[in-house]
Amino acid sequence: MADAAExxxxxxxxxxxxxxxxxxxxxxxxxDYAVRLRNVGPAAxxxxxxxxxxxxxxxxxxxxxxxxxxxxxxxxxxxxxxAAGMSRTVHILGIVKxxxxxxxxxxxxxxxxxAADPVLRNNMTHRVTKVAPSTDVAVRLSAPRxxxxxxxxxxxxxxxxxxxxxxxxxxxxLGAHGARLTAPxxxxxxxxxxxxxxxxxxxxxxxxxxLPVGARRTLYFRARFSPSGRxxxxxxxxxxxxxxxxxxxxxxTASARVRVARLTSPAQ
Numbered sequence: 001m002a003d004a005a006e007x008x009x010x011x012x013x014x015x016x017x018x019x020x021x022x023x024x025x026x027x028x029x030x031x032d033y034a035v036r037l038r039n040v041g042p043a044a045x046x047x048x049x050x051x052x053x054x055x056x057x058x059x060x061x062x063x064x065x066x067x068x069x070x071x072x073x074x075x076x077x078x079x080x081x082x083a084a085g086m087s088r089t090v091h092i093l094g095i096v097k098x099x100x101x102x103x104x105x106x107x108x109x110x111x112x113x114x115a116a117d118p119v120l121r122n123n124m125t126h127r128v129t130k131v132a133p134s135t136d137v138a139v140r141l142s143a144p145r146x147x148x149x150x151x152x153x154x155x156x157x158x159x160x161x162x163x164x165x166x167x168x169x170x171x172x173x174l175g176a177h178g179a180r181l182t183a184p185x186x187x188x189x190x191x192x193x194x195x196x197x198x199x200x201x202x203x204x205x206x207x208x209x210x211l212p213v214g215a216r217r218t219l220y221f222r223a224r225f226s227p228s229g230r231x232x233x234x235x236x237x238x239x240x241x242x243x244x245x246x247x248x249x250x251x252x253t254a255s256a257r258v259r260v261a262r263l264t265s266p267a268q
Contacts, residue, residue, distance in 0.1 A: 010043030012084065012115035015122040016050065018108045020129065027100050027134045027245030028252075031058065033092040033127075035108045041084030045112040050077040050090065053107040057100030057131065064091035079112070096131060098247050103130040134245035136162040137170065137211070141238050141254040148261050155256065156220050157238050163213035167242040172206040174221065177235040182222040190219065225260070234258045 019034040037050050050068075052075040054060065060070050068077040068090055077090055109124040117123065143155035157174065161167045173195065174181060181202045183192040195205035208217055225234060237255040246252060 009114075009116040011118050012043040012045045012112070013040040013119050013122070014038070014045065014048055014082075014110050014112060014117055015040060015119075016108050016110040016125055018106065018125045018127050020106065020127045022129075024130045024132055025096050025245075026132045026243075027096050027098050027247060028249035029096050029245070030061075031094050031096060031129075033094070033106055034089055035092065036087055036089045037082070037110050038087040039082040039084055043115045044081065044083045046081045046114045047079035048082045048088075048110060048112045049079045050088075050108065050110050051075070052090075052092065054092075054094075055104035055106065057097050057104040058094040058106075059097055060092060060094045062091075062093040064089075064093075096245070098134070098245075098249060100131045100245075103128055132243075132245045133165055134247040135165040135167050135213070135242075136248045136251070137167050137240050137242055137246055138162060138248070138251040139172070139238055139240040139254050141236060141256045143236060143256040143258050145257075146259045146261060147234075152222060152224050153234070153258060154220060154222050155236065155258075156218055157254075158216060158218040159208060159211065159240050160216040161211040161213055162248075165244060166213060167211045167244060168209075169243045170208040170211050171241050172208060172219070173203070173239045173241070174206070175201060175203045175237050176223055177201055179223040179225040179234045179236075182224065184219040184221055190217070192219075234260060 015038045017036040021031045025031060035050060035052055037048060039045055054073045065077060068075055080088060105126055105128050107126040138160050140158045147153045178200055181204050183204060189209040192204050192206040196203040235257050239253045
């Protein structure tokens with residue numbers, strides 16, 4: 001009678017699948033990778049492990065399974081039991097680093113020792129994503145710190161392309177809390193429209209077209225509000241975006257807080 005240890009292992013076909021972003025991403029953008037491990041059977045496995053190799057160009061910010069650990073750009077998920085026909089999916093949320101260049105490769109593989117795998121070629125997969133060229137578009141919002149309660153103020157938004165590449169399809173998103181924005185006077189190559197309007201908030205979306213390297217464009221906006229007899233604060237925020245990636249996304253956003261002077265009654 002053959003020893004039990006010499007009995008052949010049951011067979012289970014483990015497969016790993018990797019879904020991710022489009023084949024071209026921008027620096028600073030958020031990417032979501034879904035790693036799906038399936039047991040096609042016929043036997044169950046008790047120790048199906050998953051290993052994901054991550055590139056230097058991605059900074060991981062969240063992993064859907066808290067049991068998975070990332071170390072040295074390698075993410076390992078502990079062995080799990082998978083019956084035939086069952087699957088498990090782990091989502092990896094990351095940000096494309098501003099310094100990312102060229103393309104990067106994400107690789108996923110699975111293995112188990114509790115069952116023999118008759119098809120090893122589907123135990124590993126990868127996905128290659130290209131990083132779009134980048135340039136540095138910066139935005140600045142200039143507004144007075146304090147304004148008299150006359151119900152109107154003017155402020156400026158400046159967008160500049162610091163290079164090294166032209167920025168195409170540059171868009172500006174401007175929002176105000178507690179005030180109503182008036183689109184700037186028409187300027188060639190620039191158009192603005194109301195993107196959203198709700199109680200307490202007003203939002204504009206402007207298209208600036210193409211900004212060559214070194215180009216600077218300034219738009220002047222007006223804000224109207226209803227002054228009252230108490231101190232108010234108007235808050236404004238602006239964000240710039242483009243088709244390329246951005247090598248310094250921290251300067252794509254600016255904000256300002258403007259205090260409104262208290263109304264006083266005339267002396268009797």
